[in-house]
Every structure is written in C-alpha cells, then in structure tokens.
Amino acid sequence: MGEGTGDTGEILRRVGGDTPLLEVRHVIKRFGSFAANDDVSLKVMPGEIHALLGENGAGKSTLVKIIYGSLQPNAGEILWKGKPVTVASPAEARALGVGMVFQHFSLFEAMTVVENIALALPNCKATRELADTIARVSANYGLPLDPNAHIADLSVGERQRVEIVRCLLQNPELIIMDEPTSVLTPQEADQLFVTLRRLAEEGCAILYISHRLEEVRALCHHATIMRRAKVVAEADPARETVNTLAQLMVGNEIIRVIRDKGRLGPEAILLKGLTQISQEAFGVSLQDVNLSVRSGEIVAIAGIAGNGQKELFDALSGEEPLEKEDMVIFAGEAAGLMDINQRRLLGAAFVPEERLGHGAVPALKLSENVVLTRHGTGEGIARRGFTRFGKAGRIVEKVTSLFDVRKGVLDPEARSLSGGNLQKFVVGREVERTPKILIIAQPTWGVDAGAAAVIRQSLIDLSRKGAAILVISQDLDEIFEIADRIAVISRGHLSKAEDADTLTPEKVGLLMAGGAEKKGAAAA
Numbered sequence: 001m002g003e004g005t006g007d008t009g010e011i012l013r014r015v016g017g018d019t020p021l022l023e024v025r026h027v028i029k030r031f032g033s034f035a036a037n038d039d040v041s042l043k044v045m046p047g048e049i050h051a052l053l054g055e056n057g058a059g060k061s062t063l064v065k066i067i068y069g070s071l072q073p074n075a076g077e078i079l080w081k082g083k084p085v086t087v088a089s090p091a092e093a094r095a096l097g098v099g100m101v102f103q104h105f106s107l108f109e110a111m112t113v114v115e116n117i118a119l120a121l122p123n124c125k126a127t128r129e130l131a132d133t134i135a136r137v138s139a140n141y142g143l144p145l146d147p148n149a150h151i152a153d154l155s156v157g158e159r160q161r162v163e164i165v166r167c168l169l170q171n172p173e174l175i176i177m178d179e180p181t182s183v184l185t186p187q188e189a190d191q192l193f194v195t196l197r198r199l200a201e202e203g204c205a206i207l208y209i210s211h212r213l214e215e216v217r218a219l220c221h222h223a224t225i226m227r228r229a230k231v232v233a234e235a236d237p238a239r240e241t242v243n244t245l246a247q248l249m250v251g252n253e254i255i256r257v258i259r260d261k262g263r264l265g266p267e268a269i270l271l272k273g274l275t276q277i278s279q280e281a282f283g284v285s286l287q288d289v290n291l292s293v294r295s296g297e298i299v300a301i302a303g304i305a306g307n308g309q310k311e312l313f314d315a316l317s318g319e320e321p322l323e324k325e326d327m328v329i330f331a332g333e334a335a336g337l338m339d340i341n342q343r344r345l346l347g348a349a350f351v352p353e354e355r356l357g358h359g360a361v362p363a364l365k366l367s368e369n370v371v372l373t374r375h376g377t378g379e380g381i382a383r384r385g386f387t388r389f390g391k392a393g394r395i396v397e398k399v400t401s402l403f404d405v406r407k408g409v410l411d412p413e414a415r416s417l418s419g420g421n422l423q424k425f426v427v428g429r430e431v432e433r434t435p436k437i438l439i440i441a442q443p444t445w446g447v448d449a450g451a452a453a454v455i456r457q458s459l460i461d462l463s464r465k466g467a468a469i470l471v472i473s474q475d476l477d478e479i480f481e482i483a484d485r486i487a488v489i490s491r492g493h494l495s496k497a498e499d500a501d502t503l504t505p506e507k508v509g510l511l512m513a514g515g516a517e518k519k520g521a522a523a524a
C-alpha cells in the first residue's frame with residue numbers, strides 16, 4: 001500500500017477543513033436527447049486525491065469538463081469552498097484555482113514549450129525567465145523538459161509533461177487529471193505519484209481519472225464510481241481489490257486474456273538495417289534497426305516515450321519514405337518506398353498512438369473514417385468511382401458490436417466519442433479487416449479494464465489466425481500479457497527481440513530506464 005493511502009478523516013485534520021473544496025450537486029448534461037451526466041453529485045475535500053472511475057463513456061470527462069467550465073450543465077449546481085459558482089469558461093475555472101491536465105492534448109504543435117505555457121498564463125510572455133522557471137519546476141517535479149523544444153518534435157509522454165507543468169505553474173487548489181499515467185513508464189508514473197502526494201500534503205486536491213486500478217488503490221483517498229451517466233458507488237480504494245473496483249465500474253466480471261501458443265508461419269515483417277536520420281530538431285534517428293516478425297506471433301517493442309517509437313511507426317506506415325526500399329519488407333515485398341495505401345494493399349494495417357487527428361479525423365463521421373482508411377485497398381469500399389457508404393456503415397455497426405463501442409447516435413463524428421470508445425473503434429476498424437500484418441501503437445491507451453481485455457484478446461486471436469503483429473507499447477503489464485517476444489527501443493536502437501517467457505518486467509524496465517539515463521547524459 002502506498003504511503004499516501006490513509007483515511008479521509010486524517011487528511012481533513014491535516015489540512016484543517018470540513019467544507020468541501022468542490023461540491024457538484026445533481027448535475028445533468030445532455031447532448032441532444034442523450035444524457036452523458038444524469039443527476040451526478042460529488043464532493044472533493046482539500047488535500048484529497050479523489051478518483052473518478054467508470055467504464056468508457058460513463059461520463060467522467062463530461063463531468064470534469066463541466067467543473068473546468070468548458071461545458072455548461074443543463075441542470076445542477078457547483079459549489080466552490082461552500083459557495084455556489086457558475087463556471088462559464090476555463091479561464092473562470094483557472095481564476096477560481098482549478099487546473100486541468102487533458103486526456104487529449106491541447107498544445108499548439110508549431111510552437112515551443114515555453115510559448116505554449118506563456119499562452120495559458122495571464123499576461124505572460126515567453127521570456128527567458130519563464131523558460132528558466134519551466135526548466136526548474138519541471139526538474140523539481142521529476143518531469144524534465146526542454147523549454148525551447150517544439151511541441152511537434154515531442155513524444156506523447158513529453159507533451160503530457162508540458163500539460164502537467166503548465167498546470168502546476170498556475171498554482172491550482174484543485175488539479176483535474178484525465179488519465180495522467182497512461183503514457184508514462186512505471187518509473188515516470190512513480191515519480192508523478194510522489195509529486196501528487198506532495199501536492200496533496202500541501203492542501204491541493206486532485207481529481208484523478210484513471211483506468212489503472214492498482215495505481216488508484218495505491219494513490220487515491222476516495223473514489224466516486226460512475227456507470228452509464230450516473231454515480232453508482234463511492235469507495236475507499238485502499239479497502240477494495242482491483243477486481244471489486246472493476247466490478248463496481250462495469251457491473252460484471254472482466255474477461256481473462258488467454259494466450260495460447262500460436263503456430264508460426266513465414267516471416268511477414270522484416271526490418272533490415274532500418275536507418276533513418278531524423279530531420280526534426282529534437283527527433284530521434286533510427287539506427288540500424290533489425291527485426292523479424294513471423295505470421296502467428298506478436299512482438300512487442302517496449303520503451304520510454306521519445307526513444308524513437310514515433311519515428312519507427314512513421315517508417316513502418318509509410319508516413320516517412322525511407323532511403324532504401326528493402327529496409328522494410330512486408331510479406332516478402334520491399335515496401336520502404338511505398339506510401340501507406342500501397343502498404344495496406346500488401347495486407348498491412350496501422351493503428352497510431354494518437355487516435356484523434358491521426359487515427360481518426362475528428363470532424364468526420366465514423367463511416368467516413370472507415371472510407372478514408374479503406375479507400376483504395378481493394379476491399380470494396382470504392383467501386384467504379386463510387387464510394388459505398390452503406391458498406392462503410394455496416395462496418396461501423398460490426399465494429400461497434402464486436403468492440404462494444406458506446407455512442408449516442410448510430411454514426412457520430414469521431415470527436416464526439418469518449419476517448420476509450422474512440423480507441424476501441426480505431427483498433428476494431430483495423431482488426432476487422434483481418435490484416436496479415438498489424439502495426440499498432442499503445443493499443444489500450446485510455447481504455448477501461450474490461451475493454452482492454454477485449455482488445456488484447458482480439459490481438460492474440462488475430463495473430464493466431466496468422467497475422468504478424470508488432471505492438472509498440474509502454475505498458476509492461478500489457479506487453480507481458482500478449483507478447484510472444486519483446487524488444488526494447490532506446491535512443492533509436494532496438495535490442496534483440498527475446499522470448500517473453502525468458503524475461504521479467506523488471507529486466508525490461510531496466511533496459512528501458514538504462515536507455516533513458518544515457519539519453520539524459522547525452523543531453524546534459
């Protein structure tokens with residue numbers, strides 16, 4: 001049990017208050033006729049780390065957006081330090097003392113870290129002084145950042161650090177965190193917990209959304225659990241087990257992922273001396289990457305964010321053309337100079353880590369997103385110059401039912417899905433094609449425990465049907481649950497893929513961390 005675990009009474013005595021810092025009373029939020037929050041009430045005490053739990057689409061993000069002023073409720077009340085308030089905008093929320101770290105990043109890609117942070121602070125310019133403050137605060141909280149780096153050159157994990165540091169610089173009394181650890185390594189997450197416990201001891205409250213129930217048990221003092229837009233339970237996470245918490249969330253048992261041995265077929269993915277010098281100022285160059293994945297197996301690439309995962313995905317998906325065509329061979333064909341559609345024609349499918357924007361176009365309907373990825377792949381979506389939207393709609397229905405994608409209307413815009421439901425849709429859309437080759441980054445990022453098990457099982461089943469699957473993931477639990485072999489990427493170098501049964505999470509974690517130390521030393 002973590003050192004921050006204790007009962008709420010003790011926290012109250014420590015920070016000396018009995019009025020909730022935040023109270024939400026009977027909030028209702030509708031989108032059209034669909035209620036995303038239905039009579040939701042919640043209290044957060046000063047200095048309390050309060051978990052907000054619930055399956056994908058339960059209404060957690062909607063609720064925190066209301067608290068942060070980016071959505072307005074249809075009914076209900078918000079009290080701040082006992083007084084009713086109207087939070088008309090995020091600026092008003094920040095003025096009250098509410099900060100937020102988003103699940104979907106809200107940073108401007110073409111700007112630097114310091115420029116982005118300056119934008120969020122009232123009357124602030126991107127000065128050298130601010131850059132120094134960012135460097136100091138980020139180092140102090142164990143979230144190292146280069147203030148002058150461009151956001152576009154940062155990995156997802158590093159972008160999240162920017163969001164967290166930006167929030168800390170606003171001196172908030174309540175920080176809302178929407179799945180902050182989903183892109184962090186175990187070591188980074190541990191460091192974040194130290195930070196959060198320190199903030200809580202100083203009296204800052206944290207409203208913490210996470211699907212990682214083990215960390216909720218270790219970190220959080222109290223939990224409010226939502227299901228289908230309503231609050232269904234409250235709990236002291238330390239007194240629950242991961243299973244009882246999961247059952248409160250989803251209302252039934254979680255499936256167990258079963259990994260039997262697959263029958264190996266021919267080599268389907270071959271990387272031969274894959275070298276790609278990054279043109280980005282803070283990019284990572286891929287250095288002589290060699291790997292082979294056979295039909296029927298799952299190979300996972302573990303690594304700390306920012307060690308070449310993005311560059312490797314881009315090289316495999318055709319986003320970045322390579323120097324030589326035989327650096328990437330798919331199903332026996334040299335694919336290094338092909339674009340993404342030509343690679344799809346060889347039977348390959350791709351799921352990038354950024355599902356909104358990269359994996360799906362936010363303003364397009366789900367069926368239109370299906371058309372985009374299948375147009376020109378010879379799967380019958382386009383015929384004689386006509387697009388068959390009816391067929392795309394049927395694919396949406398099938399994926400929705402197989403992967404339990406929860407949505408308010410039949411064919412919504414991608415951006416209206418909850419984060420986890422969009423992830424289920426993007427993964428399901430590609431798995432449904434039964435590709436021969438699947439390259440997938442962070443398959444269960446932001447997905448609840450039940451859905452994560454469904455996605456992981458679907459990957460195992462796909463590989464056992466003969467697909468070669470390359471998973472890029474930071475989640476060691478996930479890697480050990482599904483991978484047959486594991487390699488570690490560090491500063492653009494890939495280690496030899498070893499049999500998962502001969503490795504332990506500690507050993508892989510050390511390989512990952514060793515790379516990070518070298519990276520830090522090189523940067524220093």
Ligand SMILES: Nc1ncnc2c1ncn2[C@@H]1O[C@H](COP(=O)(O)OP(=O)(O)OP(=O)(O)O)[C@@H](O)[C@H]1O
Nearest residue numbers: 031036056057058059060061062416418419420421
């Ligand atoms: N702008 C919108 N228009 C229509 N429906 C929406 C909109 N925003 C959210 N919803 C719907 O409201 C429901 C709740 O979504 P919300 O994002 O609050 O869930 P969540 O609990 O945060 O899920 P996750 O864990 O997947 O992030 C979902 O079914 C979602 O499709």
